[in-house]
Amino acid sequence: MKQSISSYSKNFGRFQSLVALLVLCIVLSLLTDKFFTAANGLNVLRQVAVNICIATGMTLIVLTAGIDLSVGSVLALCGAITAGLLKNGIQLPSADLFIGFTVLGAALAAVIIGSFLGWFNGFVITSFKVPPFVTTLAMLTIARGFTMLYTGGHPISNLGESFGYIGAGSLAGIPVPVWIAAIVVLLALFITKKTKLGRYIYAIGGNETAAKLSGIRINRVKMTVYSIGAALAAIGGVIVTSRLDSAQPNAGISYELDAIAAVVIGGTSLNGGKGSVWGTVIGAVIIGVLNNGLVLLNVSPFWQQVVKGGVILLAVIIDKVGEKKE
């Protein structure tokens, strides 16, 4: 019956957020009967699917005591590239060259480019010791700039039905984006709980000096997590672009904040070393349920911001109080 303190605190973060989520659901079901329906449930999941993808990547990064502010811009850039490649391919009239892209091809290309951008973040952070906050802040601006350049400031639309399936379609009654998010979460859970890489991520966040002295290749691990984070942002970009059937130049703005909010509400510490993917999923769902509830209750959408911020504060305060008790 005696649980060791460390596993208890690992569960505590998730446990209290799970309880919070359940309480929230119960309260909302009592306030409106439109909440507790299958259709609404799927609606919420579809809406949080993109954030879950991005926030999962963010979790890995935050666990190493890092942060990535550029995910929103990477989402926009990769979404735009997907749309552009799908619609126009790569054309070099001078060389009489035309490469067309299938849906899969375009999405894959976008994810590869996203990974490269993430890798670049990691490279700057590890080679030049520029703090993650500053590096990814710069990338946020740079990637947004590239998005504007690539799109010329206009949306790229009409991308075809087969592409639209990704964002708007369903498989076995469940929206495709939810399937994608589920796969992403399962992979992330596998990595964090069952692989060497997962252990290294927690070690670096827990005590980077001890991790280095234990022979862990710190730089390699960091570059990997930033790559993964950006790749997941790219996947988010594909989903968003598909759902709107259009790559918007201002897509993804402030998506990084929602991702970080999910991570924090889920109990992961911004100092690294403590937290879990599960917690982030619960955090993202809490945000989604809150937003959904406010809409169903006909509350002004502007309240969503206030409530979201309040929940973040509440979650961290509860975490800190819980820590003190230990």
Place this chain on the structure above:
Amino acid sequence: MLAAKNISKKFSGVTALSNINLELHPGRVNAIIGENGAGKSTLMKIFSGVYTQYEGEIIYNGKQVKFSNSKEAELAGIAIIHQELNLVPYLSISENIFLGREITNALGILDKKQMNKKTKLLLSRLNLPIDPDTKIAALKVGQQQLVEIARVLYSNASVIIMDEPTSAISDKEVDNLFSIIRHLRSEGKIIVYISHKLKELFAIADRYVVLRDGNTIDAGDMHAITQDELIRKMTGRNMGIEKREANSGQSEELLSVKKVCLKHPVVSTKNILSDISFTLHKGEILGLYGLMGAGRTELMETIFGLHPKRASGEVAVNKKLRKINSPVNAIDAGIGLVPEDRKLQGLILGQTVRSNISVTILQKLQQWGLMLNSRKEKELTGNYISKLGIKTSSGANAARNLSGGNQQKIVLAKWLATNPQILLLDEPTRGIDINAKTEIYKLVRSLAAEGMGIIMVSSELPEILAVSDRVLVMCEGELTANMPIDKVSEAEILKYAIAKNN
């Protein structure tokens, strides 16, 4: 006079102090002696108002007193100087001394002139003629300690408690500290001196109190007791560290270090290490002795690949030249490093004992090249936990919950798991009680007996003499001596550590 009358304290059912009765006399240096866990810090925290829940009484100057916080104790004149200094590194000496009690003029603006003047006076009392505007970070540890003492003096404390004051300063600074303590003693202050170093206590203390397992065992005049008797009272048994018979067998060369130099990180013309050369053989234990700043830790770090850009020289393992540019290279070459500070460098305190031990060998625990086999991990770490006698309720216990000695064993376990040929130990018994120390000595000897080559950095001469086959002495970045242990005395080793030109 400050006295404890039947003081007891429990922490959630565990008794830390049980009916402590002692008297601390003014105009005397009162040594509080005891192993780790004897209750010394707990008692000091009660005296200084940090712990407010306890049974029994504190009698101060004939009256019973009870402090509800540490500020009250400070105002009553009881001050404590902790082992880890509480100074703000980027503020100046003057700003630190006046922290929390700044002098302001009539307009409420800081009166820096006054504060600097007073600081200068305080510093001169302590033989520290340094500009009061100097930032703490620019001072040596010994000087920083004197600033802490100055802070305490300014508050006119009548009881000054010092916790392990000489653990991080050189012998010269110790001499200066002692003359200041003697001066304070002559002013009638009550000095409480907590230390493991019995030799020092015989030099400075007038009275002693021995604590063991939360009880007062004995008290008396320092001059009326011998070191062996004190150790017996501290440990409840005879504990001598038998001197090691030197292993003089000629065995194969494991490690050869040739002309290793390490440039200073800031002043590129200065060297932290100059032309270090020595060899280590199979089954041999090299004791590396030197004072603080001699470069011992830096040498270990350089061999382990932590300073690839600033280091030069050759390192050969098993007679093959190796390029060691990172800990990864060092581990590949069969070298392990148990670092100086186990909490900051050796352990991930928030993780389990199990994860801490397995972190160096996760490759071995992989199946299908990707997934970690948790059953194998439990088994392997369980073996080390029992082999090294790590006291923990289970492998899933958090590393931060274990005692210092057991935490050190975790770090050892994680390196033994890599099956190293060469083990570098940097102050492996620092801050550990005598029982755990002896266990670690036994372990080190058995590892050498199995053929491992070991370099042990230590600041304690008795330890070096007890465990090493050969002793290497460093002084200011140079290797000043390299001799078999049976050919050299403590005094000689000390001599080589103090002066370069011999």
